[in-house]
Amino acid sequence: MTKLMTIGDAAKTSGLTAKMIRHYEKSGLIQNSPRSESGYRLYNNEQIDQLSFIRQARNLGFSLADIQSLLELWQNPERESRAVKQIAQQHLDDISTKIAELQHMERILMELADSCSGDGSPHCNILKRLTCSS
Structure with a gap:
C-alpha cells in the first residue's frame, strides 16, 4: 500500500517549500494531487521522487522547461540517453557563457575600482570612464 503524505510532509521530504510544490503542480511539472476528505493535498512516493528530482534540477539551474523535458525523459523507459545529455550539455554551455561574461565584468570593474x-x-575615474563611449 502506498503511503500518502500531506503537502507539509512532502515539503520536508523533498526539500521544497509547500508554496513551490503548489507552483510546480499548477505549472504542470507534477500531476495534481488527490485531496483528502478535508481538502488536504496528498502526495504519493512517485510524486515525492519527482519533487526531489525537480529540486535537484533547480539547484543546478535548469529552467522549468528543461526540467519538464528531463522529467519526461526520466519517466520514459524508451528514452535515449543522448536526449538527456543534449539538455545537460546545452545548460552547461549556457553556464560557461555566463561565467565568461561575469569574468569579463569582474575585470572591467576591478580596473574601474583601481x-x-x-x-x-x-574627481572619480570610475564616473569619467562610465560616461565615455567605446
Whole structure:
C-alpha cells in the first residue's frame, strides 16, 4: 500500500517549500494531487521522487522547461540517453557563457575600482570612464 503524505510532509521530504510544490503542480511539472476528505493535498512516493528530482534540477539551474523535458525523459523507459545529455550539455554551455561574461565584468570593474583614488576629492575615474563611449 502506498503511503500518502500531506503537502507539509512532502515539503520536508523533498526539500521544497509547500508554496513551490503548489507552483510546480499548477505549472504542470507534477500531476495534481488527490485531496483528502478535508481538502488536504496528498502526495504519493512517485510524486515525492519527482519533487526531489525537480529540486535537484533547480539547484543546478535548469529552467522549468528543461526540467519538464528531463522529467519526461526520466519517466520514459524508451528514452535515449543522448536526449538527456543534449539538455545537460546545452545548460552547461549556457553556464560557461555566463561565467565568461561575469569574468569579463569582474575585470572591467576591478580596473574601474583601481582607477579611482577613493579620497575626498570630487574627481572619480570610475564616473569619467562610465560616461565615455567605446
